[in-house]
Amino acid sequence: MAHQNQTRYTFSEVKKVTKRFKDRLGQGGFGSVYKGQFANGVPVAVKMLENSKSDGEEFMNEVATIGRIHHANVVRLLGFCSDGTRRALIYEFMPNGSLEKYIFAHESDIFQELLAPNKMLEIASGIARGIEYLHQGCNQRILHFDIKPHNILLGYSFNPKISDFGLAKLCTRDHSIVTLTAARGTMGYIAPELYYRNFGRISSKSDVYSFGMLVLEMVSGRRNSGPWIENQNEVYIPEWIHEKISTEQELESSREMAQEEKDAVRKLAIVALWCIQWNPKNRPSMPKVLNMLTGTLQSLTMPPKPFVSSPGHPMPQIS
Structure with missing residues (x-):
């Protein structure tokens, strides 16, 4: 299989x-990531794929797919290695790490600065543009299935880029419903239809749900733990945010906010609550999400309350 722009490297x-x-940047579900440098001085991130039991064909397929993606909000693949059983993906280096460390690091100044409401809106819109491109812009539709703060990397000016296509699934443009044999993704971000079939069919709307959860974490600074919380004193974040927004209360903030900033937070929250509607049909498509994020707050309507577990509706059991 020829790769127009993918350089193949030996181990x-x-x-x-x-x-x-020498320099390990982190560990993902698919192996470790190391910092590296090309001979010309360009810094790169090298992901070594451990336990890649799958055949080389599937890996080459993934390389070909990601290799074709050129978008400001998707991490660039610069090369790969498939040498015997050793497989690696070489990506552009993202100096500011993942969004996750900023969302949950309240104390740091960079958090306050980076996640000021207008910057948050900018980052969320960038992520939405990246997902929209995966869903609509490539000749094959790419469903990511693992959108979460950990997989959003930040570039030099904190421009967000989607990474980690280990779970991604390709489908043709006209065929957007996917059949999966097992739920894939990360708890807390997985759309209900992925593990509970009666909720609806699996489609690009499953990424929309994960995006909504990510944005709720951004605006609340809290980890979302899913509606089946063992510890009942914990709040279910979507419900807590819905309550605050519908009663015109402010989400807690450690600093005084101008009206424009309050509006930005409110807009993000309303868009996110639409994205996490339980029925996939009620979630907006990614182009619609972008319109909502760039449009006026006044044009947004309040979404119905996110699904809550009540005695009459036992939550799906996840084995």
Whole structure:
């Protein structure tokens, strides 16, 4: 399979690029990521895929897919290695790490600055543009299935880029319903239809749900733990936010906010609550999400309350 722009590296070249895996940036579900540098000085992130039991064909397929994506809000794949059983993906290096560390690091100044409401709106819109491109802009529709703060990397000016296509699924443009044999994704961000079939069919709306949860975490600074919380004193974030927004209360903020900033937070919350509607049909498509984020607050209507577990509606059991 020819790759127009993908450079293929041998394992010994990968060792050289990473100075023998000296600087480990992190660990994902699919292996470790190391910082590296090309001979011309360009910094890169090298993801070594451990336990890749799948055949080389599937891996090459993924390489070909991501290799074709050129979008400001999707991490660029610069090369790959498939040398015997050793597989690696070489990506552009993202100096500011993942969004996750900013959302849940309340104390730091960078958090206050980065997640000021207007910056939050900018970041959320960037992520939405990236997902919209995956769903609409490529000749094959790409469903990501693992949108969460950990998989959003931040570039030099904190421009957000979607990464980690380990769970992504390709489908043709006209065929947007996917059949999956097992739920994929991360608890707290997985759309209900992925593990509970009566909720609806699996489609690009499953990424919309995950995006909504990510935005709710941004505006609340709290981790969402899903509606089946063992500890009953914990709040179910979507419900808590819905309550605050519908009663015109402010979400807690440690600083004084101008009206424009309050509006930005409110807009983000309302859009996110639409995205996490239980029935996939009631969630907006990604282009619609973008319109809502860039439009006026006045044009948005309050979505119905997110599904809550009540005695009459036992929550799906997740084994």
